[in-house]
Amino acid sequence: MKVFTEERQQAIIKQLNRDGIVKLQELVQTLDCSISTVRRDLQELEDQGKLVRVHGGATQITTLQSEPGVLEKSSKNVQAKQKIAKLAVQQIRADEVIYLDAGTSTEAMIPFMTTLSSVLVVTNGVQLASKLADINVKTYLLGCELKNTTKAIIGADVVETIKNFRFNQAFMGVNGVHPKYGFTTPDPNEAAVKRAVLAQSELGYFLADKSKLNEVSFAKVAELGAGVLLTDEHDKEVLQEFDQTKRIMEAEK
């Protein structure tokens, strides 16, 4: 039984969604093709941000705030993240309605938010909502289907829910910032949520440390001009054009 590339890759995704994990050897049997072919398929799907390859197979993409994200990163990365987070929190004024996207970049903002008064924070991150409640910040957690493995709230419904709100400011993490391809993330669903939020916000901020600059991920969120970039240190050359629009802020060294 011979199948074509597209067909194979769909089968892989399907099996992945069912089991949460796929094994290379099993796929070779199921799809009736060589190891090399399966490897190539997995490689492609990973490039597209549809799965994460692991030794012996692949797993569903774990979008955010699972501990590894926090601890794997080098301490330098963490420092940059914290500086960006501090800068971001400084943009928040009293009595505003804020959207805080799920993710490690935005999660880093929470410790700096203890003194904010009369601010309502809306978020789709379960962990974030929990932490925000801990520091007595008024919090609204968007309700929707909870993705099995990731604890992030994503999907079509949440986009509809977001349309019921109006935010003063929105803070979001992104995986890629590129002069041509704009702001990008690996997961199309997440990108859709971020876009919806952006449309309901007076002003959108994108948090990205130096390593994300000039990078491109899979799913496009918006053009560079759509929001303010908060970063730790930016390459004047690469983002020169964008820089001239004054929509970029750099954390203190």
Place this chain on the structure above:
Amino acid sequence: MKVFTEERQQAIIKQLNRDGIVKLQELVQTLDCSISTVRRDLQELEDQGKLVRVHGGATQITTLQSEPGVLEKSSKNVQAKQKIAKLAVQQIRADEVIYLDAGTSTEAMIPFMTTLSSVLVVTNGVQLASKLADINVKTYLLGCELKNTTKAIIGADVVETIKNFRFNQAFMGVNGVHPKYGFTTPDPNEAAVKRAVLAQSELGYFLADKSKLNEVSFAKVAELGAGVLLTDEHDKEVLQEFDQTKRIMEAEK
């Protein structure tokens, strides 16, 4: 049967959430691999902050919210809670839509839910949703204002949201069960949510251990006749009348 790293580590976390502790030797048998491999897995998971290694195995990480809840209560109380929880889970059938109220009584049900298939759980408890996602149960988290101290979702909006659903069964904890005053809880908002859920459910269960019987709290949820009482041991005298309605179930001693 061969498994690999990701799968093994997920299984360890799962077992840890269920039992609170895992033993090295047991894992060697369960996972069918060598001691060394299990050691390495535990080491990795500890580095990721997902567990704490102890001599002979590993224990759950002691978070802020789980500790007091578990340790404040007497072990006897916990045992009763678990028995009631087990009884409650036994009422769930395949392909049902279940509502799980926020609270420790309902949270105790989760460890028994690992084998449920095709069940959709709707909840207003952030912790519950998180744990449910961990054991791969399809979960829908109601979105609304987050109550500061309890991490439960309450308020007027959620009542409206609930009206969009239809549950097969609903499980709720209550603080008071009284022949005259019915089921009661301390918080009127919570009571309103429970009432709304009850109205949308084919069948409602109220979980309450012996200490809650014949007690009255502030806000009334419903009359006794409105739901099935799940308890560990009931005083025939006090609830005699209610008992005759056959709407009471007692956990095995």
Place this chain on the structure above:
DNA sequence: ACTTTTATGATTGATTTTGAACGAAATTGG
């Protein structure tokens, strides 16, 4: 019909994971 492109399968050396061995450290029971 011929070349170019693309998809696939096989091969090879590098990398990762795994299981066993052994001395060090911790726990247990007198």
Place this chain on the structure above:
DNA sequence: CCAATTTCGTTCAAAATCAATCATAAAAGT
């Protein structure tokens, strides 16, 4: 307190898996 036992961490070799390359065959374009 000490000895016996268990468990721990490290090292090393075997096994599995990976990435890269090459060759073949089908598909597409000229």
